[in-house]
Amino acid sequence: MARFPFSAIVGQDEMKQALLIAAVDPSVGGVMVFGDRGTGKSTAARALASLMPPLMAADGCPYGASKEDQARYPDVCGQGKLVKRPVPFVDMPLGATEDRVIGSLDLERALRSGEKAFEPGLLAKAHRGFLYIDEINLLEDHLVDLLLDVAASGENVVEREGLSVRHPAKFVLIGSGNPEEGELRPQLLDRFGLSVEVRTPKDIEVRIEIMRLVAANEADPKGFAERWAGEDEKILKKIARGKAKLPKLEPGPEVLRDAAELCLAVGADGLRGELTLMRAARALAALEGAKAVTRKHLIAIAPSALRHRLRRDVLDETGSTVRITRAIEELFG
Amino acid sequence: MNSADAADPLDEAVRAARLFALAPKLFGGMVLRGSSPARDALVAALGEAVTLRRMPGHIDDERLLGGIDLAASLAAGKPIRQKGLIEEAAEGVLIAAMAERMDGAIAGRLAQARDESQSALVLLDDAREADEAPPVSLTERLAFPCDLSASRRWEEVELAPAHGSLAAVAPLDDKALKAIAATAEMLGVDSIRAMIFAGEAARGLAALDGRDAVTEADLAGAVRLVLAPRATRLPPEEADDTEEPAPDDQQEPPPPPPEGSGDNAEERDDEQQDQQQQEPDLSELLVDAAKAAIPADLLAQLAQGKAPRRSGASGTGQKRKAATRGKPLGARPGMPRGGAKLALIDSLRAAVPWQQVRRREVDAGDDSPILMRREDLRIRRFEERAARVTIFAVDASGSAAAARLSEAKGAVELMLAQAYVTRSEVALVAFRGSTAELLLPPTRSLTRARRSLTELPGGGGTPLAMGLNAARECAEAVIARGRSAALVILTDGRANIAADGAPGRAQAREDAEAAARAIYACGIDALVVDISARPGPEGAALANAMGGRFLALPRADAKMLQAAINAAQPARAA
Numbered sequence: 026m027a028r029f030p031f032s033a034i035v036g037q038d039e040m041k042q043a044l045l046i047a048a049v050d051p052s053v054g055g056v057m058v059f060g061d062r063g064t065g066k067s068t069a070a071r072a073l074a075s076l077m078p079p080l081m082a083a084d085g086c087p088y089g090a091s092k093e094d095q096a097r098y099p100d101v102c103g104q105g106k107l108v109k110r111p112v113p114f115v116d117m118p119l120g121a122t123e124d125r126v127i128g129s130l131d132l133e134r135a136l137r138s139g140e141k142a143f144e145p146g147l148l149a150k151a152h153r154g155f156l157y158i159d160e161i162n163l164l165e166d167h168l169v170d171l172l173l174d175v176a177a178s179g180e181n182v183v184e185r186e187g188l189s190v191r192h193p194a195k196f197v198l199i200g201s202g203n204p205e206e207g208e209l210r211p212q213l214l215d216r217f218g219l220s221v222e223v224r225t226p227k228d229i230e231v232r233i234e235i236m237r238l239v240a241a242n243e244a245d246p247k248g249f250a251e252r253w254a255g256e257d258e259k260i261l262k263k264i265a266r267g268k269a270k271l272p273k274l275e276p277g278p279e280v281l282r283d284a285a286e287l288c289l290a291v292g293a294d295g296l297r298g299e300l301t302l303m304r305a306a307r308a309l310a311a312l313e314g315a316k317a318v319t320r321k322h323l324i325a326i327a328p329s330a331l332r333h334r335l336r337r338d339v340l341d342e343t344g345s346t347v348r349i350t351r352a353i354e355e356l357f358g
Numbered sequence: 359m360n361s362a363d364a365a366d367p368l369d370e371a372v373r374a375a376r377l378f379a380l381a382p383k384l385f386g387g388m389v390l391r392g393s394s395p396a397r398d399a400l401v402a403a404l405g406e407a408v409t410l411r412r413m414p415g416h417i418d419d420e421r422l423l424g425g426i427d428l429a430a431s432l433a434a435g436k437p438i439r440q441k442g443l444i445e446e447a448a449e450g451v452l453i454a455a456m457a458e459r460m461d462g463a464i465a466g467r468l469a470q471a472r473d474e475s476q477s478a479l480v481l482l483d484d485a486r487e488a489d490e491a492p493p494v495s496l497t498e499r500l501a502f503p504c505d506l507s508a509s510r511r512w513e514e515v516e517l518a519p520a521h522g523s524l525a526a527v528a529p530l531d532d533k534a535l536k537a538i539a540a541t542a543e544m545l546g547v548d549s550i551r552a553m554i555f556a557g558e559a560a561r562g563l564a565a566l567d568g569r570d571a572v573t574e575a576d577l578a579g580a581v582r583l584v585l586a587p588r589a590t591r592l593p594p595e596e597a598d599d600t601e602e603p604a605p606d607d608q609q610e611p612p613p614p615p616p617e618g619s620g621d622n623a624e625e626r627d628d629e630q631q632d633q634q635q636q637e638p639d640l641s642e643l644l645v646d647a648a649k650a651a652i653p654a655d656l657l658a659q660l661a662q663g664k665a666p667r668r669s670g671a672s673g674t675g676q677k678r679k680a681a682t683r684g685k686p687l688g689a690r691p692g693m694p695r696g697g698a699k700l701a702l703i704d705s706l707r708a709a710v711p712w713q714q715v716r717r718r719e720v721d722a723g724d725d726s727p728i729l730m731r732r733e734d735l736r737i738r739r740f741e742e743r744a745a746r747v748t749i750f751a752v753d754a755s756g757s758a759a760a761a762r763l764s765e766a767k768g769a770v771e772l773m774l775a776q777a778y779v780t781r782s783e784v785a786l787v788a789f790r791g792s793t794a795e796l797l798l799p800p801t802r803s804l805t806r807a808r809r810s811l812t813e814l815p816g817g818g819g820t821p822l823a824m825g826l827n828a829a830r831e832c833a834e835a836v837i838a839r840g841r842s843a844a845l846v847i848l849t850d851g852r853a854n855i856a857a858d859g860a861p862g863r864a865q866a867r868e869d870a871e872a873a874a875r876a877i878y879a880c881g882i883d884a885l886v887v888d889i890s891a892r893p894g895p896e897g898a899a900l901a902n903a904m905g906g907r908f909l910a911l912p913r914a915d916a917k918m919l920q921a922a923i924n925a926a927q928p929a930r931a932a
Contacts, residue, residue, distance in 0.1 A: 123416055123686055130428070130703055136727050139433025167686075170415055174455045177393075182414045184421040184443055186703050187428050191412075211486050212456075215393065296395055296510060 029242055030249070031072035032256030035235050036226050037065055042309070043219040043329050044073045045260070047197045049267040050308040054218025054301060055176065055198030057161075057209075057333060064223045065235075066201045067116070067159060074114035074155045076257055078265070081107040087145040088152045089113060094193045101143075101192045113154030115147050115196075119163055126168060130186040143190045148181045151196040161200035162209050169213055172198070176216050218301045219326075220333040222346065267311040274307050276318040283320050283357070287327060290352040293334040302330040324353050368396045368509045370651070374502035374583050375400060376517050377562040379407035381524055382451055382478035384558055387500035389457070389492060391483040392507025400506065401453070403515045404480065409450030413443060415459060419688055420707075422467055428703060431710040432728060444471045450478075457481035457492035463687075465493035472499045501555035503587040505653045521568030527561040528571050533640060534560070540641035541581055545648055546590035556584040574640065578647035586651035593645045689736035704736035746782040746844070747800045747836045748773060751829040753849035754790040755820040763816040765889060766848045768916025769923060771808060773846075783841075785832055786810060789825030791818030792859040796832055800841075819861060822853035822900075823869035826877060833882045844883040845906070846923055851888065851896030867896075874903035887911060887923060 034041065043056045058066045082089035083105035090102035117126070128146035135141060147156070158164060158172075175181050181194040200217065202209065214220070226232055242249040276284075284302045293299075306322040315322065332345035371390070378385050390397050404410065419425070424442030431438045443452065444467075452468070454460060460481075471477040479500060481492050497503065530538075535557065542553050559580035564572045689701035691708075709730050716729040750770050754763055773784060784807060786798035798810045826847070833843040853866035857873070877884055884906030888897035893910040901908035909922055 127414075127416065132702060132706075135429040135432060136706070139429050141427070141429035167416070170456055170459050174415060177455065178412070180412070182412045184414055185416065185418040187420055187425070187440055187707075189421065189443070189446075212393070212484050295393075295507070296512060297393070300395060300512065 028075045028250075029068050029072050029239075030253035030257050031069065031076045032260055033238055033242070033249075033253045034065055034069050034072065035238065036231055037069060037223055039221045039329060040066070040069055040223050042326075043221045044069060044199075045264060045267075045312055046219065046305055046308040046326070047199075048073060048077065048264050049312050050271055050304060051195070051197050053304045053308055054216065055200065057214065057217035057220040058199070058201040058223055059203070059220065060201070060223035061203060061225055064225050066223060067157060070155060070157050070199045071114055074112050076261055077112040078261065079109040079111050080153055082110045082153070084108045088149050088192050088194075089154075090193065091153065094152075098191065098193055101190065113150055113152070115151040115154065115156050117147055117156060117158045119160060121147065121168065123168065123171070127171060127181060127183055128190070130188055141187065143183065143188055145192070146181075148175055148194040148196075149192055152192075152194050154196055155199055156196040157199045157201075159201050160203070161213075162202040169210065173213055173216055214333045215295070215297060217333060219305060219329040221329055222332075263312060263314075266314060267308065270311040270314065271308065274310055274315075274318055276303055276307055280306065280318050280320060280323060283323055286356055287323070287349075287352060288331065290356055291331060291335055291349050293331050295334070298331055298334045302327060305330045320357060324357065327353060366396070366509050366511050367504065367506050367653075368400065368511045368515065370583060371396075371400055371502075371504035371506055371509075372403070372515055372517065373563075373566075373579070374504055375404050375407070376520065376566055377559055377583070378478075378502060379404065379517055380520050380562050380565060381558075382408055383475050384524070385478070385501035385555065385562075386472055387451070387479035387481065388502040388504060389481045389483055389497050389500055391485065391503070391505040392509070393482075393484045394506050394509050395512035396509030397482070397506045399512065399515050400504075401480070401482070403517050404451075407517045408478075409447075410453045410480070411443065411447040411450050413452045413454045415454070415456060415461070415464075416686075417443065417464065419463075419467070422464065426707050426710055428707050428710065432706075435713060437711045444468070444477050448476060451480055452477055453480040453482070455482045455484075457483050457496075458485040458490045460493055460496070462493060465496045469493075469495045469499055472496070498549060498551060501559060501584055505587065505655075508654070520566045522565045522570070524558075524562055524565045526570050527564045530557050530560065530572055534572060534577055537577060537640040537644055538581070538585075541644040541648060542585055544593040544641070544645050545585055545588070547585050547588045548590075549588070552584060552588050556580045559584050574643060577640070578644055581644045581648045582651035586648040587653055587656065589648065589652050589656065592652075592657075593649060687739040689738055691733065691735065692737040693732075693735060694737050698737040701736040701738040705730070705734050708736055709734040746842050747785055747833075748782060749785045749787060749800075749829050749832050749836070749843060749845050751787040751789065751825050751845060751847040751849070752814070753820060753822070753825065753847075754788045754814055754816045754818075756790075756817045763814070765916050765919055767811045767814065769848075769919035770811060771804075772916060772920040773923065785836075787825060787829045787832060788814050789821050789828065790816065792821055792824075792855055794821055794824035794828040796828060800832075800836060819855040820849070820853050820866070821855035821857075821859065822849060822851065822866065823857040823873040824855070824859075825849070826870060826873035826904075827857070830873070830877050830880060830882065833877075834880060837880075837882075845877065845885065845904075847884065847886045847900075848889055849886065849897065849900070850890035850894065851886070851898075851900045852894065853896075870900065871903050874900050877904040877906075885909065885923065887919070889919065 031041075040056075040058055046053055047056050060066065080089060080091070082091065083095055083102055084107070085105050086102050088094065088102055089110060090098070092107065095102045095104060124146065126147050128149055129144050131142040131144040161169075164172075175194050176196075176198050179193065179195040181190075181192050183190040198217065226235070281303065284299050284306070288299045288302065302323065305326045307318050309322045309326050310318040313322075328346050328349050331349055335345045335348060371388075374388060378388055390400065401410070413422075420442075422442050422444060424440055424445055427438045427440035430440070468477065468479060472479065479496070481496065481500065483492050485491055491497070538553055538556050538560075542548075542556070547553070557580070560572045560576040563576040563579045564570070689704035692698060694700035706728060709728055712731075712734075713729060716731070720729065750773075752763075752766050752770070770784070770786065783800040783802050784798070785796065785800040786807065787794060788797050789795075797814060798807055801807060829845050829847065833845060836843040851870075853870040854861060854863050856862055856865040857869035884901070884904045886897050886901035886904075886906060886908050888908070888910045889912070891912055893912055897910065898908045911919055911922055
């Protein structure tokens with residue numbers, strides 16, 4: 026299936042912004058997308074992955090190891106020459122078994138040649154790319170546990186079936202789910218740097234526009250892609266520029282103070298919220314090519330960085346987003 | 359909020375880590391609570407001092423304890439043993455992330471290894487709620503529980519090397535031993551292990567400073583690190599004791615580290631001198647040190663007379679062995695039929711030791727790489743947590759609810775908020791007028807539950823029998839799907855609509871009793887909560903008929919109601 030160009034996605038600006046931030050600075054953490062089905066969540070994630078410039082990865086390495094990986098994990102990543110390969114995008118099926126996710130003993134080789142070989146799983150495939158989990162709230166608990174562990178440590182440790190393997194598994198976790206169908210454990214939410222809420226566009230003109238674009242893509246994927254190539258190229262440049270700019274941007278003390286005050290005002294638990302808010306504001310500034318990180322960037326990204334970290338008060342009907350915007354108004358006017 | 363130089367929990371944790379690195383096997387390990395940047399920094403520093411080996415939560419017994427190396431055995435034609443992780447990490451330290459989710463069986467194996475002094479462990483505890491915690495069997499065996507969730511640090515830390523060795527420090531004298539024992543007693547720490555850890559920690563603190571004798575400051579430090587976090591009660595207050603700090607201003611800095619050995623103790627002496635002129639009792643000093651170090655949340659709980667958090671997630675359903683889905687458990691002998699899946703690797707592993715014997719039995723012509731027999735076959739087992747469903751039957755009639763409906767709704771919402779952490783589900787049955795309906799089928803969704811609650815109107819007669827029957831049917835459906843169900847019925851018990859919808863008090867009461875007995879016959883856990891302003895005898899009678907419990911809460915608000923229901927809920931997974 027041809028991938029839909031990222032730049033051709035209509036609306037959903039918050040989601041696109043969050044994905045671009047994750048692309049500029051993966052250390053911000055993953056993106057959690059709340060919302061209905063059919064709002065372009067997986068399309069956007071997929072489109073972003075295919076938009077990214079190819080990686081330099083060890084030839085024949087199932088993990089797509091970088092040079093640093095080769096130095097750190099010499100036994101699993103080999104010494105293969107670096108070749109170009111596309112940024113991986115792994116779509117994790119809900120019914121995936123533990124074996125499939127973490128990898129397992131390659132039985133065929135064990136039986137045929139008595140060789141103990143590891144057959145890498147989805148986590149290996151997702152290294153340096155995106156791991157997309159649709160309806161993450163329906164994922165079985167034990168899978169959530171292992172994902173949390175790997176997402177936090179950037180490494181998959183397998184100790185089973187007689188195997189003892191450690192391999193790099195750093196990825197941008199993109200989850201989507203509908204809060205109507207069950208809540209997520211707070212530990213899991215915390216692992217997502219940003220969260221966004223998407224809604225089906227209600228404007229009839231916008232809906233027609235989307236249908237027109239999708240139809241055009243289906244009729245002539247190649248031509249469609251070519252038509253949007255220029256726009257996609259612009260986004261790609263923006264990401265590349267942002268990445269280059271990122272190390273030079275350091276939020277000043279007043280921005281740090283703003284971040285701390287805002288987190289305190291909305292009651293976001295833990296220091297992680299503050300750190301993410303700062304990192305995300307910095308990535309946004311880099312993405313926009315700004316000279317410095319300012320309060321404006323902080324405010325723009327605050328709902329995404331904080332809304333999933335607020336302590337829940339069930340008797341308070343006010344949504345998280347409203348609480349954050351209200352706090353911003355009170356603090357910064 | 360915090361001034362920059364206020365003491366941070368990280369400081370104490372760094373001291374604990376230095377002690378641990380001094381003698382990992384002796385101290386057993388650390389429990390680092392709270393997923394914070396400070397904890398990441400501490401783990402990184404610890405990794406410099408000792409070899410950390412990560413243990414994934416999905417490790418199997420074969421890899422933990424060692425077993426047959428399948429591939430090597432097949433290649434060699436004879437069983438070849440492989441070391442397990444515990445053995446491999448014998449010189450280092452195992453580290454387990456998300457220890458609050460650790461499987462009981464794995465915890466048991468590790469505890470055993472601990473008892474044989476084979477391993478040292480660091481547990482990372484990410485628990486958020488009161489009923490999540492790492493297995494007690496393990497935490498009990500690790501000397502240092504450190505709570506870093508409130509730490510405001512994120513910069514790197516370093517574990518300064520010790521100036522001396524533990525062997526050079528003299529054993530504790532009787533006075534010191536007695537003081538530790540008395541302190542443990544006052545804090546309600548029953549375990550002897552904790553006392554031993556505290557004693558060794560005091561010696562360790564002396565060793566860190568390169569001294570050969572233990573000072574009072576060392577003892578106080580050890581009590582703070584080992585005993586204070588384990589407190590199960592607050593030490594008894596002296597009659598004329600100074601005001602204790604309130605639980606909420608517990609951000610108070612613990613006394614400074616013992617570098618300037620002795621200062622600390624002297625300061626405390628000064629404080630006490632106006633109270634008593636003679637030499638202060640050592641154990642009093644230690645208790646004071648402990649009190650200042652009890653973590654804020656624990657202190658708050660203790661002050662309310664509650665027991666500290668425990669693992670064993672109440673509210674989650676019981677664990678069941680399942681054949682087809684859930685978290686994989688070990689395999690067991692059996693035939694792969696009826697949905698059971700073949701555990702290929704375990705089957706092969708079972709066959710390996712017999713290969714030489716079998717080769718001799720069969721013709722030499724058989725060149726299959728492995729000779730399998732029926733008895734080798736293993737099937738997989740999975741653990742499925744039977745979701746627990748709490749079914750609320752809410753009386754929305756005019757008599758019971760008009761004034762109290764909002765409290766009932768609030769309590770249901772609070773229970774549900776809890777449910778998303780304990781992974782239990784909630785269903786809602788409402789009865790009023792001449793109908794009872796299942797407003798909300800079993801769900802975990804807060805959003806849906808809130809909506810259906812908001813839409814729930816009140817007023818009309820009390821078709822209690824209908825409500826009970828609807829609740830029972832819902833419970834039966836839940837049980838039929840292999841989950842456990844509990845009923846919470848909020849009513850005043852004053853039925854006035856019969857099971858067939860006809861008004862009439864006598865018939866209604868009779869029908870309600872029959873419905874209650876049906877619940878009893880099904881063996882469903884039930885709790886009747888009477889929240890009407892003037893509770894009568896009807897509620898208790900109803901509870902009695904269904905073999906359940908009864909609570910009268912005439913003036914409770916939603917929060918109190920939820921707390922009471924929680925406390926009284928029958929058959930908690932205990």
